[in-house]
Amino acid sequence: MKVDQKGHTVTIKDTQGDFNSFLEKVTQQFKTFEKQNIILDLLSHAALSEKEVKLFLPLSKQQKKNKKSFVIVVDNLDFNAVSDKLTVVPSLLEAHDIIEMEEIERDLGF
Template identity: 85%
Template sequence: MKVDQKGHTVTIKDTQGDINSFLEKVMQQFKTFEKQNIVIDLTAYSSLPEADVKLFLPLSKQHKKAKKSFVVVVADFDFNSVSDKLTVVPSLLEAHDIIEMEEIERDLGF
């Protein structure tokens, strides 16, 4: 697991190739990141089943309740198949754009 922090956003990248152990590590260290926006970088996977991506839904719900952004980055994925409660995008650039838009919305009171 590689953690990269820039400003108010932390990007967490899986470096081991095992989605379940990665999710477990993220959950164990979640308190460390809870006050920042989170980007989960899963671009290392060439293909990822929808069920594996949905494993991050409980963390996303918890993080969004705390008024912070939670975005999952998956390169090759059917983005329409995931719940609207989980934000999934194809690139890190789009993830950071989403976070900036959500920050503006929060600042404006939406």
């Protein structure tokens, strides 16, 4: 697991190639990152299913309660099939754009 921090956003990338162990590590270490916006880089997992991505829903809900962003980056996925409670985008650039927009919304009180 590689963690890269830039400002108020942390990008977590799976370097092992094992989705289940990555999910477990992120869940265990979630308290470490909960005060920052989180981007989960899952681009290395070409064959992820919607069901697997939805396993991050509890963490996403917790981040929303903390008034922080939680964005998952996956490129080979039907984005309409994923829960509307999860923010899933196909690139890291879009993930950063989403976080920037959500920060502005929070600053404006939405």
